[in-house]
Amino acid sequence: MKQEEITQLSLSDLKDRLDATTEKIGKITLTHKVSPLENPMQIKSLRKTIARLNTELTKRNKQA
Template identity: 50%
Template sequence: MKQSVIIEMSTAELIERIGEEQNKLADMRMSHAVSQLENPMELRQLRKTIARLNTELTKRNAEQASN
């Protein structure tokens, strides 16, 4: 997911998407533990996407706190 798309999302959408992505990551980790994933690089991409979402959410919370 690109940063420009993340910035356009509302705060509620960010929170919802973080939960979805974390569930997806947990499922992928379980699948990876049981059998080999077709593309293990997806785990890294998913972790980075979650980090980007969390970074944007933290940035917005900091802006609200300062105002």
């Protein structure tokens, strides 16, 4: 998910996406520990997305 897309989301959508992405990375990480993933770069990309979402939430909380 790109930063431009994240800035256009509402606050509730940001929180929902953060929860969903956190849950997804947990499942993918567990799957990767059991058997290697075809594309392990998914983990890196999801971690970056979570960081972007957290950054946007922090930015909006400071503005409010």
